[in-house]
Every structure is written in structure tokens, then in C-alpha cells.
Amino acid sequence: MISLTDFAGKLLKEKKVALIAHVRPDGDTLGSCLALKEALESLGIKADVVCDDSVPSRFFFLNEASLVKGELNGEYSALVAVDCADVSRLGKFAEQFLSHKNTYSIDHHVSNTRYAKVNYVVDNASNAENILALVSALKVNLTKSMANLLAMGIMTDTGNFRHKNVTANTLYSAGKLVESGADLNTIYFYMFSAQTKERAKLFGITMSKIRYFYQGRFAVASVSLSDIEKAGAKADETEGFIDFVMGIIGVEVGACVMETAKNKFKISFRSKGVDVNAVAGTFGGGGHTLASGCQIQGEIEEVIDKIQFAVSRYLPE
Numbered sequence: 001m002i003s004l005t006d007f008a009g010k011l012l013k014e015k016k017v018a019l020i021a022h023v024r025p026d027g028d029t030l031g032s033c034l035a036l037k038e039a040l041e042s043l044g045i046k047a048d049v050v051c052d053d054s055v056p057s058r059f060f061f062l063n064e065a066s067l068v069k070g071e072l073n074g075e076y077s078a079l080v081a082v083d084c085a086d087v088s089r090l091g092k093f094a095e096q097f098l099s100h101k102n103t104y105s106i107d108h109h110v111s112n113t114r115y116a117k118v119n120y121v122v123d124n125a126s127n128a129e130n131i132l133a134l135v136s137a138l139k140v141n142l143t144k145s146m147a148n149l150l151a152m153g154i155m156t157d158t159g160n161f162r163h164k165n166v167t168a169n170t171l172y173s174a175g176k177l178v179e180s181g182a183d184l185n186t187i188y189f190y191m192f193s194a195q196t197k198e199r200a201k202l203f204g205i206t207m208s209k210i211r212y213f214y215q216g217r218f219a220v221a222s223v224s225l226s227d228i229e230k231a232g233a234k235a236d237e238t239e240g241f242i243d244f245v246m247g248i249i250g251v252e253v254g255a256c257v258m259e260t261a262k263n264k265f266k267i268s269f270r271s272k273g274v275d276v277n278a279v280a281g282t283f284g285g286g287g288h289t290l291a292s293g294c295q296i297q298g299e300i301e302e303v304i305d306k307i308q309f310a311v312s313r314y315l316p317e
């Protein structure tokens, strides 16, 4: 792989680049793109940030969120994929990326397929850590806004420093960002704490009727269409519900059963050890060993009965 110094050296020769965030953008891809944009522009390199999906409203607390565009604008000397493990993550920009003569990728996913002409992939907890190193290799001074954007990347990809992927480098990087003015408290609020009154109500309704099976080792939270209506919430506001269930002492496997249309359910599984990829596979779904999902149709009681049985086959004695 190219060294960071050489990667920075090549980038410095560009005139106008597009930084491409991945589809369904998260804090890491957005923070990485926007911080790199500021760094490159301070060097006189024009840098546009584009994404095939629009920026979710939870990022609107950042002034820079409005700088993300949905379309490329004219010719670019280079296209740069940011935080994208494979080319499909570029969405509608994938084709143009593959046919462009000068492409870069900067990423942190071990599964990265090296689809760009120049690839810099280091397995850090967040891509923001790689961008921080790049900014320093570009010899750009870290501003407060860049520090905030990169801190958002680190915090969102590590679940606010709680996930197992956190390393010493993650914390050294965060330290440097705080030194440069990153406001972790504000980022924490908007990324992990802020919610609508309607979501808070839906959360209450859902958690008040958690059901336990197998001496509390399997917990099921369910959200029906009528719960969503009662709370006045939006269907996508159940994000994070399953994580709360997993905090309940004694729970080894958790499921959140969400009704997406009449008698159609989307189920998210989480586990502390049991292979829920296999459980979801029973219903044609999948994911990872400790986090997976599937879809099942039927009456809710029937659906819960089915997943209860499927989980029982993988729960150790």
C-alpha cells in the first residue's frame, strides 16, 4: 500500500476533487469528507462533497451539513471515495468513479476491496482517524471546525467510545481533536441523546411491554403500527431500541420486532454470544454473528412464536 506521505503528496497535485460519502451517510463518512474538504481548500484545492443520499436531519446542527451536494459539478481532476469499503457504497457515483482515470480511496474497513487507483486503507476504529493523520501529512493546521467534524466521525463509529473497536490511537486522536477545540458534549447530545417527544413516547410504550423467554435470556421488544401512531412517531425512530434491550441484565439475545406494514415485520436481533446470524438465516435474513435481521409476515403473536422457537435452537443449555 502507498504510504500516507505519498498519498498526501499525490493529493496535493490535484486541482479540483470530489469527495464521495457513502450511501445512507453516517457521522464518520460525513465528518471525514467535510474535514478533508476544509483541509484541501485551505491549500487552494477545490473540493466538493457529494453523497447519493441526502444528509439525515440529525446532522443539521453542523453548519457544514449544507455543503453536501447530491450531484457532481463539472470536471474533476480526481474522485476520492471516503469511508467506502466497496464501490457499491458510492451509489449512483460508482460507474463514474470506476471510469475516471484518477481515483483515490481512503478508508478503514478491513473488507475494503481496493477498487480505486490509489488506496489508503488502515484498520482504525473510524475513518476520521485516518483523515486526521492525512490532514497532518498535508501539513494543514487543525481548525476547530475540522476537529469537531472528525470527533463526530470517531464518536459515531465507536458508539461514543463504547465499542470493542476503540484503540489507543482512537483516544490519542480524540485527545488531539479536543486540544484543537472539538466539543464532544455537543456532538454526544446530537448523535446519541437528542430525540423527539414522539420517539420518547414510543420508547416508553415499547419498553413497557418487553417480553422475556427462557428465564429472561431472550427478550423481545415489539413496535406495532398502532404503537407508532399512538406515539405520533416516525417508523424510523426505533433506531437504538434494541441496544437498550441488550443492557437488561441476564439478556443474552434480544429482538426488536417492528411492524412495517399490516402483518409485515422487520426483526433486528442482537446477541452477546449466540449466533443470531444463524437465527436470522432461518427466515432468509442474515448479518453478523452478534447482530442480524430478517423479515417475517404473519400475525404478531405467530411471528414472536416463530422467533422464540428459532432462538431456542441456538441458546446453549
Ligand SMILES: [Mn+2]
Pocket (backbone or CB within 6 Å): 028, 029, 083, 108, 126, 127, 157
Ligand atoms: Mn466509518
